[in-house]
Amino acid sequence: MSVSREPVTVRILDREFRVMCSEDERRTLVESALALDEQMRAIRDSGKVTSIEKIAVMCALNLAAENKQLKEERAHHAESIDQRIAQLAASLDQAG
Secondary structure: OOOOEEEEEEEEOOEEEEEEEEHHHHHHHHHHHHHHHHHHHHHHHOOOOOOHHHHHHHHHHHHHHHHHHHHHHHHHHHHHHHHHHHHHHHHHHHHO
8 A cells, every 4th residue: 555645845944845745744844844944044044154055054964963962862871771671680680
């Protein structure tokens, strides 16, 4: 069974982009576009970067750094959970 895909129009820095997505993806796409637009406007409004291409690259770098940090935090959290499980298992072994 194929998923029905429909075009969705989003506006980013006053430019329209049509993106094909399923109904299930629509809300995430629209919310992501709004967040991207907000971040790109903040970069543009800082006055330090004016070229749309440079704004897009700066935004992409910011998002990539944030994504990397979140992945590292998730890995550290998973490692902490694994260590705690090992400690609990050792405690159970000693008690039994």
